[in-house]
Amino acid sequence: MSNNNISDIIVTLSSLYELLLKIGQSFDIQENAEAFLKTLMSQQNLSFAAYYTLEHSDMMTKVHSIPKTEIEHNKLDAALISALVQEKFNILKEFDTSFKCINQLTKLPQKEFVVYFAGAKSILVLGKKSDSFDRQDLMKSELVLNKFSLFMESLESHHRIKDEIKIKEEQAKIIQQNNEKLKKQNDDLMKYIRSNNELEKFAYRVAHDIKSPLNTIVSFSKLFEMTSKGNITEEQTEFLKYIVDAGTQMSTLISGILDYSKINGDELKLKRINVYQLVEKIRNLLYHNLSEVNGTIIVNDLPEFIIADETKMKQVFLNLITNALKFKKENVLPEVIINGDAGEHEFTFSISDNGIGIPEESKEKVFELFSKAQNNHRFDGHGIGLSTCQQIVNQHKGEIWIESELDVGTTFYFTIQKVSLPLEIDSVLN
Numbered sequence: 001m002s003n004n005n006i007s008d009i010i011v012t013l014s015s016l017y018e019l020l021l022k023i024g025q026s027f028d029i030q031e032n033a034e035a036f037l038k039t040l041m042s043q044q045n046l047s048f049a050a051y052y053t054l055e056h057s058d059m060m061t062k063v064h065s066i067p068k069t070e071i072e073h074n075k076l077d078a079a080l081i082s083a084l085v086q087e088k089f090n091i092l093k094e095f096d097t098s099f100k101c102i103n104q105l106t107k108l109p110q111k112e113f114v115v116y117f118a119g120a121k122s123i124l125v126l127g128k129k130s131d132s133f134d135r136q137d138l139m140k141s142e143l144v145l146n147k148f149s150l151f152m153e154s155l156e157s158h159h160r161i162k163d164e165i166k167i168k169e170e171q172a173k174i175i176q177q178n179n180e181k182l183k184k185q186n187d188d189l190m191k192y193i194r195s196n197n198e199l200e201k202f203a204y205r206v207a208h209d210i211k212s213p214l215n216t217i218v219s220f221s222k223l224f225e226m227t228s229k230g231n232i233t234e235e236q237t238e239f240l241k242y243i244v245d246a247g248t249q250m251s252t253l254i255s256g257i258l259d260y261s262k263i264n265g266d267e268l269k270l271k272r273i274n275v276y277q278l279v280e281k282i283r284n285l286l287y288h289n290l291s292e293v294n295g296t297i298i299v300n301d302l303p304e305f306i307i308a309d310e311t312k313m314k315q316v317f318l319n320l321i322t323n324a325l326k327f328k329k330e331n332v333l334p335e336v337i338i339n340g341d342a343g344e345h346e347f348t349f350s351i352s353d354n355g356i357g358i359p360e361e362s363k364e365k366v367f368e369l370f371s372k373a374q375n376n377h378r379f380d381g382h383g384i385g386l387s388t389c390q391q392i393v394n395q396h397k398g399e400i401w402i403e404s405e406l407d408v409g410t411t412f413y414f415t416i417q418k419v420s421l422p423l424e425i426d427s428v429l430n
Contacts, residue, residue, distance in 0.1 A: 001352070013147050027083065029155055033064035036148055041066060044137070048113075048127030050311060057081075067106055077101045088142060089131050102127075107145070114138060121151030122314040129256035172258055211254045253384075265392055268309040270421060275302045278310070282317050286325070295325050295334040302340035306347055307419050312392040317351070319385040320412050324353035329407070345418055346398065352411040358404040364404065389414070 050065035052074075059073045062311060064360040077308040080098035083090045092099045095118075102113045102125060114133050124145055126133075134402040225240045233355075274300070283290075283297055290297070321336055328334040335353040358366060365391045389412075393400045397417035404410040 027158065029152065030064055032152065032155065034066070037064060037066050040141075041061050044126070044141075045128070045131060046108060046126050046371050047129040048108065048125070050125045051149075052123040052125065053120040053153075053156070054117075054123055065105075067108070071105050072106055073248055074101070080115065084115065088118065088355060089116045089133065089138055091095065091115055091138075110368070116142070116145050118146045119153050120152060122149030124149070211251060214247055214251055218244055218251065221247065232411075235377050263312065263388055263395075268312070269396055270307055270419065271310055272421065273306050273308055273310050273313060273371065275304060275306055275340065277312060279317065282314065285318065286321060289290070289322065289325050293325055293328060295328070295336065297321065297338045298335065300337065300339045301345055302338065302349075303342040306416065307421055308396055308416055309392075312395070313416075314366070316389045319389050320351040323385060323412075324355060324410070326353060327353070327355040327410075329354070329356055343418075347418065348413065348415045348416045350413045352409060354409040357406040357410055358402065359406060363402055363404065367400070 017046075021426075033051045037051060037340065038044065041049045048066070050069070051063045052060040054064060054076075058076050060076060062069065062072050062074075064245060077098055080090065080092075080101060081100070090098075092115065098115075099113065102115060103110060105125065106127060108145050109129065110127040110132055112128050112133055114126040114127070116122075118124060134234070175249075207282070221243045223241055225244070228347050279297075279299055279302070286297075302400075321338075324336045325334050332354060335354050337353075338349070340347065340349045389399050393414045393416065398415040400412065400414040402410065402412055
């Protein structure tokens with residue numbers, strides 16, 4: 001081997017070693033690409049050098065170029081892709097069909113380009129303005145270019161994994177913060193529930209304790225009125241009547257509050273109910289109410305059986321029918337019509353009347369506790385009945401709403417969810 005050949009080998013190895021030293025000096029993708037491409041340009045007298053990654057098999061995405069170019073993405077033509085599959089690098093001259101595709105990346109006049117396909121998805125594009133590329137020199141650099149590309153791909157994967165880990169850590173932090181908020185909200189809710197339960201128990205005890213002396217006041221007032229006839233003035237008799245009426249009203253209100261509190265606290269006792277028999281029981285309960293106003297209850301089609309709490313369902317029907325009879329028009333015989341329907345997931349019932357109706361502005365408020373429609377203050381009642389109905393319907397996973405027209409009548413609709421009894425209970429009933 002001649003001294004010239006030995007000298008060429010030493011220069012080549014030295015150049016390759018210098019390139020290898022540029023790989024991995026930093027964990028920054030741009031810094032690595034810039035350092036390697038600068039050294040490569042200096043060694044091979046290049047006017048253009050760029051590193052791209054291949055996306056979707058035919059789209060090049062720029063990582064770094066010297067000099068900088070505006071085009072970030074460029075589609076490879078089919079001919080160049082086919083050539084790169086057969087050979088890892090291709091020299092492109094001005095008359096080659098793929099030259100124009102690469103030349104538009106630089107926007108600078110170039111005499112030749114070399115396109116390297118290296119690593120798993122890396123493309124290196126090198127350009128010269130005046131000189132031509134030597135194939136033997138290119139082959140010598142192929143190993144180093146491949147190592148650079150593999151390192152860059154690994155570095156990109158490292159950054160992607162690092163970014164994914166960061167995102168997951170941020171998500172985990174958000175989840176932890178949400179869990180802490182949820183725990184605090186749950187603790188606050190439990191405190192509220194405990195406080196509310198204690199308040200309900202306290203209200204129940206107070207109402208119960210008040211009712212007893214109140215009943216005594218009413219009873220003794222009535223007794224005094226009966227035993228004092230002829231011995232007290234007409235004005236004193238009227239005062240006694242005020243006491244009895246007010247006491248009776250208060251007693252009715254307390255009874256309503258106690259019933260409402262009891263409904264809130266009681267769990268559902270589900271059973272199979274014959275709806276027609278339930279309505280008939282209510283008709284018997286309201287016999288005197290119906291007789292007093294000469295009212296009529298008309299029962300149309302109803303589902304024969306439902307699964308519900310019988311006591312609470314009876315309360316709903318009783319309250320709604322009682323309201324229908326109470327809020328009647330003068331000189332009009334009250335008529336109450338009951339309908340029902342079985343849907344796929346729920347039962348729907350309606351109770352209609354031909355009474356005074358409810359003003360539009362009162363429709364949203366009638367279900368509020370102690371609320372009364374604007375046109376029914378002359379009637380007895382304390383605004384607890386409809387709140388009780390809503391509470392019971394909600395417990396049965398249903399809804400209750402109203403349709404009404406003044407001086408025409410009112411229809412209350414309510415639904416209850418279709419449910420099944422446990423098999424052992426159902427088998428006993430059947």
